[in-house]
Amino acid sequence: MAPALLGCVLEHDTAAGLVAVELTEVEAYAGAVDPASHAFRGRTNRNAVMFGPPGHAYVYFTYGMHFCVNVTCQPVGVPEAVLLRAGRVIAGEALARGRRVRWRPGEIKTPGMNEAGDAVPATAMPVRDLARGPARLCQALAIDREQNGGDVCDPSSPLRLRPGDGGTRMAGERAIGVGPRVGVTAGADTAWRFWIANDPTVSVYRQSKPRARKQQDSR
DNA sequence: CGTCGGATAATCT
DNA sequence: GATTATCCGACGA
Secondary structure (H helix, E strand, C coil): CHHHHCCCEEEEEECCEEEEEEEEEEEEEEHHHCCCCCCCCCCCCCCHHHHCCCCEEEEEEECCCEEEEEEECCCCCCCEEEEEEEEEEEECHHHHHHHCCCCCCCCCCCCCECCCCCECCCCCCCHHHCCECHHHHHHHHCCCHHHCCCECCCCCCCEEEECCCCCCCCCCCCCEEEECCCCCCCCCCCCCEEEECCCCCCCCCCCCCCCCCCCCCCC
């Protein structure tokens, strides 16, 4: 399923307008047999959607500030899904850019302004970075908890998946890259990440790095 | 381009 | 209480 999704289009229709991306990078997570999968240790409230019917969005919140979206791809009871890691914006670029304005805690959260309060030019966020990475993709498409469990195969859903504009699957004529998944600890040697070769919107590979443990009193 | 640390909170042990 | 399917700015090469 994962490489088959490359080149397909994910679009989110909201009151603000529609943003669409052509998927350029995905990762497969194989539930019960995959220690890197959220479903590896069984069903919980968080991963319940993974155990549901295929073609639905599994949206989770992580690192205290980011959302990521998966598409389930197996029958009820088989918790397998594909994480949508990156895409190329093909519609709603201005809206996506507005959603990608960032700020730091405690600072003014005004779209179009930077931390100093200066107007941010339209070129501040390169188009290639609008959905380059799973949390960035969710930002650009305004995907959050509301979309968890949604049927992305129903064309009438706000968040839906459709064949690519090229009309072909498997990213058409383009070569597909294969490699280990980003940021996972268990199962780091399993090559279940797929991307469109030489596409600038594919995120940079990063190995999982154990974070320093919470500082004890070091005196 | 690469590495590093901070932000920040749901989830699980 | 530890961990995390991340992002971003700062800094150095």
